[in-house]
Amino acid sequence: MSYNIYIEDFSLEHIFECGQCFRYYKEKNGYIIIAMDKILRVRQIDNQLILSCTEEEYFNVWKKYFDLDRKYNEIKKILAGKDQYLKEAVEDKWGIRLLKQDPWEVLISFIISQNKQIPHIKKLIELLSKKYGDYIEDDELKGYYTFPKPYQLAHVTEQDLRDLKVGFRAPYILDAINKVVNKEVDLEAIYNMNFCQAKDILMSIKGVGEKVSDCILLYGYGKYESFPTDVWVKRVMNYYYFEQEEKLSNIQKFARDYFGDLAGFAQQYLFYHARDNKIGK
DNA sequence: AGCCAGGCACCGC
DNA sequence: GCGGTGCATGGC
Numbered sequence: 396m397s398y399n400i401y402i403e404d405f406s407l408e409h410i411f412e413c414g415q416c417f418r419y420y421k422e423k424n425g426y427i428i429i430a431m432d433k434i435l436r437v438r439q440i441d442n443q444l445i446l447s448c449t450e451e452e453y454f455n456v457w458k459k460y461f462d463l464d465r466k467y468n469e470i471k472k473i474l475a476g477k478d479q480y481l482k483e484a485v486e487d488k489w490g491i492r493l494l495k496q497d498p499w500e501v502l503i504s505f506i507i508s509q510n511k512q513i514p515h516i517k518k519l520i521e522l523l524s525k526k527y528g529d530y531i532e533d534d535e536l537k538g539y540y541t542f543p544k545p546y547q548l549a550h551v552t553e554q555d556l557r558d559l560k561v562g563f564r565a566p567y568i569l570d571a572i573n574k575v576v577n578k579e580v581d582l583e584a585i586y587n588m589n590f591c592q593a594k595d596i597l598m599s600i601k602g603v604g605e606k607v608s609d610c611i612l613l614y615g616y617g618k619y620e621s622f623p624t625d626v627w628v629k630r631v632m633n634y635y636y637f638e639q640e641e642k643l644s645n646i647q648k649f650a651r652d653y654f655g656d657l658a659g660f661a662q663q664y665l666f667y668h669a670r671d672n673k674i675g676k
Numbered sequence: 677a678g679c680c681a682g683g684c685a686c687c688g689c
Numbered sequence: 690g691c692g693g694t695g696c697a698t699g700g701c
Contacts, residue, residue, distance in 0.1 A: 414682060509683040515699060516682085562697025567684080604684050625682040642691090666682075 398453045402444045404467035406490020407437060413491050413667035415614050417504055417517045418524075418542070429524075430496065431456050432541045434531050462492045470660050477653070480635040481661065484668035491663050498582045498615030499575065500542045505610045506567050506602045522559050527551070545575045567602020574600055590620055605643065619659035622650040623666075630675030631665050 407426050411419040418429040425438025425445075435457065436447035446453055458464070471489065475482040503523075508516045520542070527543035551572065556565035574580040580600060585593045590612065597608040609623035624632070624646055632646050633639075641649075654661040669675060 505682080506684095508681095510681055510696080511683095511698080512681050512700065518699095557697090560698060563684090563695090564697080602684065606683060610682080623682075627682065670682085 396447065396449055398446050398448055398450050400444050400446070400453070400463075401442055402439075402463070403442060404471065404490060405439070405442075405444065405461075405492060407439045407444075409488050409490035409667065410461075410492050410494065413488065413663055414513065414670070415663065416494055416496060417508075417513070417520050427539075429531070429539050429541070430460060430494075432529070432531070434533055434539050460495050462495055465492075467492060470657060474654075474657060474661055474664065478635075481664070484664040487671075488664050488667045491660075491667065493617070493619075493659065493663060494614065495617060496614050497542070498585065498611060499545060501611050501615035502571055502575075502582070502597070502600075502603070503542075503568060505607045505614075506571060506600075507561060507564055508610075509564065509602070509607065519559065519561055526559065545572060548572045549576045564602060567600075570601040571603070586616060590618055593618065613659045613662070620651065620656050622647055622654070622658040622662050624650075624662075625666070627670045627675075628662060628666050631669035634669075634675035 410416075411421075411426055411428075416430075420427040422436075422438075425436065428435040428437060433452075433456065434447075438445050446457060448457065471485045475485045504516070504520055507519050507523075511519075524540040524542050525538070527547045528540035529547075531539045531541060533539055549572065551569070553565045553569050556568055561568060571580075575582060580596055585596060588596070593612055593616065594608050597603050597611055598605075603611070606623055606625055609621045612618040613621040613623060622628075624643055629643070629646060632650070633641060636649065636653075637646075650658050650661070
């Protein structure tokens with residue numbers, strides 16, 4: 396079964412290689428995505444997207460996931476008009492869309508991501524899912540698993556996590572599990588909170604600092620004023636906008652003023668453009 | 677071989 | 690509040 400749609404400002408490669416998401420597999424003709432407890436096979440021929448799902452599932456699940464109601468051409472026009480650097484980034488990575496991901500999965504995934512490279516992050520998340528998630532019915536024999544729900548991790552021990560080779564992140568993941576399972580942190584409530592409130596709550600979890608919480612707010616909650624500032628964003632911001640190396644707090648202050656409520660989008664174009672072209676390194 | 681990775685907590689000042 | 694350091698593990 397498949398469902399086709401017409402798309403613009405959309406590149407599967409840009410969307411999945413831009414660092415916002417880890418559960419994807421590049422195939423010959425497209426991508427396999429594990430998200431929303433489902434498998435999606437998707438390929439793109441120019442402005443046509445072919446999804447391995449019913450029309451109903453497209454409208455119920457994937458339309459929102461791919462953020463298809465947003466007019467990215469307008470966002471790109473505004474950002475490209477700001478300066479030459481942003482114009483270049485937007486033209487280079489023209490097909491990015493910010494996926495609407497599950498906050499719980501983003502929380503655990505970006506705790507794991509700290510001080511790691513993307514291929515290894517992907518492996519660890521895959522291992523975690525295989526061990527604690529549910530098998531997803533599929534024609535292929537390969538075996539894909541859902542990202543485990545909080546209750547599926549509720550009785551995991553620090554040693555279980557260390558056996559998965561997450562290293563020093565084990566107690567962080569454990570704290571996240573405990574706070575969510577005990578409702579000390581209510582992930583649903585964060586949707587309705589303002590940015591600062593939400594950030595304070597997320598940062599009460601061990602292993603969740605400035606950067607990880609910004610990623611959760613951007614990728615999990617669609618709070619677009621977020622400007623996750625990792626080493627690459629630091630590099631590219633210093634390179635483009637500052638005479639000398641600026642402190643994190645000044646970079647973020649500048650980004651909030653300059654990009655406003657499009658900060659999150661700007662960050663994604665800049666991050667992917669900078670990393671792919673090794674700008675500032 | 678050694679350095680560094682989409683950082684963070686913890687420690688001193 | 691600031692800057693320095695250790696951290697598990699794997700990839701280059």
